[in-house]
Amino acid sequence: MIYTVTFNPSLDYIVGVDGLKLGQVNRTSSELMFPGGKGINVSIVLKNLGVDNTALGFVAGFTGKEIVRRLEEFGCQSKFITVDKGLSRINVKIRSDEESEINGQGPHISKACLEALFKEFDKLTDQDILVLAGSIPASMPEDSYEKIMAYLEGRGIKIIVDATGQLLVNVLKYKPFLIKPNNHELGEIFDVVLKSDEEIVTYAKKLQAMGARNVLISMAGDGAIFIAEDGTVHKSAAPKGVVRNSVGAGDSMVAGFIAGYLESGAMEIAFKTGVAAGSASAFSDNLATKSEVSALLNTLL
Secondary structure (H helix, E strand, O other), X not given: OEEEXXXXXXXXXXXXXXXXXXXXXXXXXXXXXXXXXXXXHHHHHHHXXXXXXXXXXXXXXXXXXXXXXXXXXXXXXXXXXXXXXXXXXXXXXXEOOOEEEEOOOOOOOOHHHHHHHHHHHOOOOOOOEEEEEOOOOOOOOOOHHHHHHHHHOOOOOEEEEEOOHHHHHOOHHHOOOEEOOEHHHHHHHHOOXXXXXXXXXXXXXXXXXXXXXXXXXXXXXXXXXXXXXXXXXXXXXXXXXXXXXXXXXXXXXXXXXXHHHHXXXXXXXXXXXXHHHHHHHHOOOOOOOHHHHHHHHHHHO
16 A cells, blocks of 8 residues: 655645736636645545555644545545644645745644554555655654654665655655655755756765665656666656646656556656656646556657
């Protein structure tokens, strides 16, 4: 089974506003609402690609119930811990001449809630994959990812981490199966500006030397680079298309990688399926579907 963790899920309210004017009444030209959060995005795209999975994390209040309901509409299973107080957040994403976001805070996560989540981790086996994605809410310990990976160390569980900065660096000692920074995040880790594919590969291999088994670097319109555990380097240009939505593209890449890996067992196929899935979401108003991914994957193979 694949498990995803979203500590602070949301309802994403995505509105189109023609010519947004600050300080005035604006009317929407389009409206969409989805269950949001990086792990949840991974879960939805995995299910779209035919891969069953279970979403873990925390929800609270009526917004939390709506997140679960909408996730179930996508066919996803979930075992969220219900927080007694507060509300799961609503994130507003405004599409106008520029994209703007207003993100909510979410509920306070208590020690008891964290302990309940760790009880769910007790059920994982060496046949499972765990995806840790996104930031850690202010109400939780900053080393929560480290504690999870330390707790699961030695159990043979493949752990994928999609996080940034020190949050990512601090878990490398636990040898995650896959990490997925983008090229800018990779540069920020080492305080450098990466100007070429060669430099990206050099610094991605530094992350491998620090413990990461496989490193996937997303580069938006410039495609992606993958350094496999055996040291081989794979590169892929981005498929051609019109970018309509930047939300969830990186999460879709993670989901595509997992789906490709489970189906083929081949790292190169997993990598290219990830690239296809990330691009499919970027070219759509919604998250990638199987038919969209398959069509783009055929152009990469």
